[in-house]
Amino acid sequence: MAVRPVLRMGHPHLLRVAEPVSEFDTPELHAVLQDMFDTMAARNGVGLAAPQIDINLRIVIFGFDQNPRYPEAEPVPQTVLINPQIKVLDQAQEPGWEGCLSVPGLRGLVSRYQHIRYSGYDALGQRIEREVSGFHARVVQHEVDHLDGLLYPRRMGDLSQFGFVEELEAARNPA
Numbered sequence: 001m002a003v004r005p006v007l008r009m010g011h012p013h014l015l016r017v018a019e020p021v022s023e024f025d026t027p028e029l030h031a032v033l034q035d036m037f038d039t040m041a042a043r044n045g046v047g048l049a050a051p052q053i054d055i056n057l058r059i060v061i062f063g064f065d066q067n068p069r070y071p072e073a074e075p076v077p078q079t080v081l082i083n084p085q086i087k088v089l090d091q092a093q094e095p096g097w098e099g100c101l102s103v104p105g106l107r108g109l110v111s112r113y114q115h116i117r118y119s120g121y122d123a124l125g126q127r128i129e130r131e132v133s134g135f136h137a138r139v140v141q142h143e144v145d146h147l148d149g150l151l152y153p154r155r156m157g158d159l160s161q162f163g164f165v166e167e168l169e170a171a172r173n174p175a
C-alpha cells in the first residue's frame with residue numbers, strides 16, 4: 001500500500017498514550033497494518049508501533065528472519081499485536097543495544113526484562129498469547145513502550161551509552 005513517514009523523537013504525538021482498537025477485521029485496520037509492514041520493511045526495522053506513523057492506536061507489528069540492523073539477533077515470528085499487555089515472568093533484566101526508527105542513527109544500551117508473557121489480538125480479533133525471552137522479549141517491550149508514549153532513551157540508566165551508531169562502532173573497534 002504505502003510507506004509512511006516515521007515520526008522522530010521530539011514530535012509531540014510520540015508522547016501520547018495510544019487508544020485501544022475496538023473493531024477488528026475491517027478494511028481500515030488491514031490498510032493500516034499493510035502500511036505498517038511496508039514502512040517497517042522499507043527501513044529495515046524489526047518492529048513498528050502505530051504511533052510512529054502518526055496513528056494513535058494500540059497496534060504494534062514485529063518480526064524478521066534476518067535483519068541487517070541486528071545481524072546477531074535470533075529470528076522473531078512476524079506478528080500483529082493489537083491492544084497488547086505484557087506480564088513480566090522474571091525480574092531479571094539484561095542490557096542490550098537498541099535502536100529505533102523514530103531515533104534514526106542512534107543506539108543506546110537499555111536494560112529490559114529477559115522473560116515475559118505478552119497477549120493481545122491479531123487483525124481478525126483472535127487472541128494471541130506467547131511466553132518469550134531474549135531479543136523477542138526486548139522487541140515486544142520496546143514496541144509496546146511506544147503505545148505509552150515512551151522512547152527507549154527514557155529507559156536508559158547511563159546516557160554515556162547513547163550515541164550515533166558509527167561513533168559507537170568506531171569506539172568498539174579502534175583502528
